[in-house]
Amino acid sequence: MVISPRPGFWLNGDMGLADNVEQIEQRIRAACERVGRARDSVLLLAVSKTHPPETIRAATDLGLTWFGENKVQEAKAKIPNCPGKARWHFIGHLQSNKCRDAVELFEMIHSVDSLALARELNKRAEQAAKTMPILIEVNVAGEASKFGYPPEAMLADLQAINALPRLEVHGLMAIPPFAPVPEKARPYFQKLRALKEAAEAVLGAPLPHLSMGMSEDFEVAIEEGATIIRVGTALFGERSGRKADPPA
């Protein structure tokens, strides 16, 4: 598996990284202020997929801690070469044959989208003597091209997932349809927040997390209650091959 892309790319990316971190931090603070939220109610998850360990090191040197990867294979090769203070969430589509590795590598899985997957994760967590925090991914726009539970199916499976002893349901995650105008994503963020409330009613317990908002629309997501924003391009620059490999 090739992690390092064309020479020179990371140099350019890293030179801009400090500025990008600072700008994004300011934008997060401003969005929080607009809606009266505390800055520490939002976790910035730096989406480091396709980027090499040197970039992670530059990011941890700048104070970033949380990183998101969307492929288990890539993460397995990369994480051992990254600074120990980097901490990892899994945000991609998870196949059942990757659950064992995922449980070892990640502190949270954002993308549980079936009861079968939840059961497999539970089994692997049990074998590893771990408890795994998870989010349930919801396909908020009903897009055929996207993974994630249809909302009703999520609510129907919620109790069964929550009953798995080695999983802790922490909330919901969504990837709304790509829109060049951030405001277009707002209704989907509102929908995910409403679904979290519906899920809390089913469980009779609060769910702390809403994972929503990416480079294009994280400010709107914060205004609508995001507690984890997943930001890649705005931090690290364009990924090579991005057009051919859109977010899962």
Ligand SMILES: *Cc1c(COP(=O)(O)O)cnc(C)c1O
């Ligand atoms: C790649 C990816 C992101 C980050 O996307 P950017 O537009 O680069 O910020 C966020 N979430 C998921 C699930 C992704 O796969």
